[in-house]
Amino acid sequence: MVVRLSGPCDSFRVFRTGCVLFCALHYNHPNSPQAFSNSVYAIIPPNNYLLQRSSRLARVRLLSKHKVLGSLRRIAILLLVVWTVVSLVTILIELVPGDPAVAVLGEQATPEQFEQFRQKHGLDRPPFFFSLPRDSQGNRHFQWHGSDNRYTDYWKGILHGDMGLSFRTDRKVKDLILERYPATIELAIAALLIAVVIAIPLGVLAGKNRGTWLDNGASVLALIGISLPGFVIGPMLIYLFSVKLGWLRGYGREYWEDIILPAFTLGAALSAILTRMVRSSVIEELGEDYVRTARAKGLSETRVVYKHVLKNGLIPVVTILGLQLGILLAGAIITEKIFGWPGLGLLLVEDGIGKRDYRVVQGCVLVISLTYIVANSLTDMIYRWLDPRIRVS
Numbered sequence: 001m002v003v004r005l006s007g008p009c010d011s012f013r014v015f016r017t018g019c020v021l022f023c024a025l026h027y028n029h030p031n032s033p034q035a036f037s038n039s040v041y042a043i044i045p046p047n048n049y050l051l052q053r054s055s056r057l058a059r060v061r062l063l064s065k066h067k068v069l070g071s072l073r074r075i076a077i078l079l080l081v082v083w084t085v086v087s088l089v090t091i092l093i094e095l096v097p098g099d100p101a102v103a104v105l106g107e108q109a110t111p112e113q114f115e116q117f118r119q120k121h122g123l124d125r126p127p128f129f130f131s132l133p134r135d136s137q138g139n140r141h142f143q144w145h146g147s148d149n150r151y152t153d154y155w156k157g158i159l160h161g162d163m164g165l166s167f168r169t170d171r172k173v174k175d176l177i178l179e180r181y182p183a184t185i186e187l188a189i190a191a192l193l194i195a196v197v198i199a200i201p202l203g204v205l206a207g208k209n210r211g212t213w214l215d216n217g218a219s220v221l222a223l224i225g226i227s228l229p230g231f232v233i234g235p236m237l238i239y240l241f242s243v244k245l246g247w248l249r250g251y252g253r254e255y256w257e258d259i260i261l262p263a264f265t266l267g268a269a270l271s272a273i274l275t276r277m278v279r280s281s282v283i284e285e286l287g288e289d290y291v292r293t294a295r296a297k298g299l300s301e302t303r304v305v306y307k308h309v310l311k312n313g314l315i316p317v318v319t320i321l322g323l324q325l326g327i328l329l330a331g332a333i334i335t336e337k338i339f340g341w342p343g344l345g346l347l348l349v350e351d352g353i354g355k356r357d358y359r360v361v362q363g364c365v366l367v368i369s370l371t372y373i374v375a376n377s378l379t380d381m382i383y384r385w386l387d388p389r390i391r392v393s
Contacts, residue, residue: 078373085369086362090151093358094127103356104167121167121359122150154362163366164359168351173363176347181367183253184343187335188328190259191267192321198271199317203278204305210283218275225272234265234338251340262339266332270324277320281313288312322379329368344368 101109101117109117118124126145129152134140157164163173206218241261242250249258285291286309294304333345340346344364352360 074377081373082366082369086366087151089365090127090154090358090362093356093361096356098356100167100356100358117167121165122153125150127151158366163363166351166360167357168355173359176351176360177344177363177367180342180344180347183341184329184332184336184345185371187259187262187266187332187341187343188325190263191270191328191332192325194263194267195271195274196321198267199274199278200310202271203275204282204310206275206279207282207286208301208305215279218279222272222275225268225275228268230265230269230334231338233268234262234335237261237265238338253340253342258339262335262341265338266328266335270328273324274317274320277317278310278313281316282309285309285313318379318382322376325372325375329371 099114100121100123101114105113105117115124126149128149129146130142130144132140133143154164161174163177165171166173166176169176202218202221206215209215238250238261241248248261249255250261252258282305291304291309294308295301329345332341332343333349335341336343336346337349344367348361348364351357352364
């Protein structure tokens with residue numbers, strides 16, 4: 001709609017106010033054969049344009065607000081989980097009877113050495129905000145210590161990137177973890193890859209041939225894998241491939257092939273679980289309408305299964321993978337012990353728990369919990385790639 005407005009104008013201007021476009025035109029050249037009147041024309045768009053634009057802006061603002069709130073919520077959950085896990089582990093360590101000074105120095109050390117060790121590592125200070133010491137009569141009473149305690153000092157150091165010193169070696173815990181952490185992540189990723197490589201073809205084969213001998217055979221293998229724990233599979237593999245056949249080494253991390261046996265030991269149980277999940281997903285998706293449509297278009301059965309059916313059926317599998325990563329990190333402790341793999345689990349068990357090194361235990365648990373949270377965040381990203389409806393919602 002165009003509306004003529006009165007008033008002089010000596011230039012051509014176009015500007016926008018809100019959703020209304022105003023044009024001011026005036027041409028007063030003395031030698032021009034045409035004459036334009038001193039008028040201003042306002043072009044007013046239809047009402048539906050204004051409504052559409054306002055609703056679009058409202059959706060953009062709502063989406064931005066939703067993303068910001070979602071990010072803040074994830075960060076808050078991350079901090080809460082890390083704080084809860086490390087705090088619980090710290091409390092359990094403090095409740096374990098025994099003195100770290102005696103565990104590190106031995107009973108033959110002098111009282112002066114014990115006192116010097118406690119002062120060096122802050123063990124002469126209260127562990128938490130309060131304590132329940134016994135009086136001279138053996139009765140416990142409440143005593144408040146405030147912020148002057150080891151727990152507060154530990155979190156202050158974490159905020160500055162300092163995990164403290166090891167009781168036994170006097171090395172920084174951060175350096176000890178950085179030496180061992182790559183080996184643990186390498187073992188966990190290799191175990192995941194082995195589990196996926198075994199589970200997906202076996203699960204698809206069992207799902208496509210439901211009720212046949214192939215399905216029954218895959219189910220038996222999956223049950224065997226679930227039933228056998230890692231401390232049974234590991235020694236069996238060492239005996240077969242290292243002692244009898246001599247193909248692979250059963251200890252250490254010097255060559256690239258040293259990861260094969262521990263990774264297969266760690267991924268065997270996971271591959272059995274994933275095989276059952278893939279089989280169930282394939283059987284469920286094969287009955288959907290889009291599968292019949294794809295077959296009606298003339299697509300090969302392999303393309304229908306691996307391009308359409310498997311992609312839609314991988315969502316529960318990805319869920320299991322994200323949850324199982326924490327179990328892999330925990331199960332890697334036993335596997336690392338069996339194969340002498342210099343990872344984070346071996347550091348936690350031998351140097352941390354075995355020698356009552358509080359700082360090493362706290363640092364290892366902190367790193368494992370952070371790794372687990374990052375793995376679950378990556379799982380959410382893979383969800384959005386597999387199913388766009390999750391991203392839209």
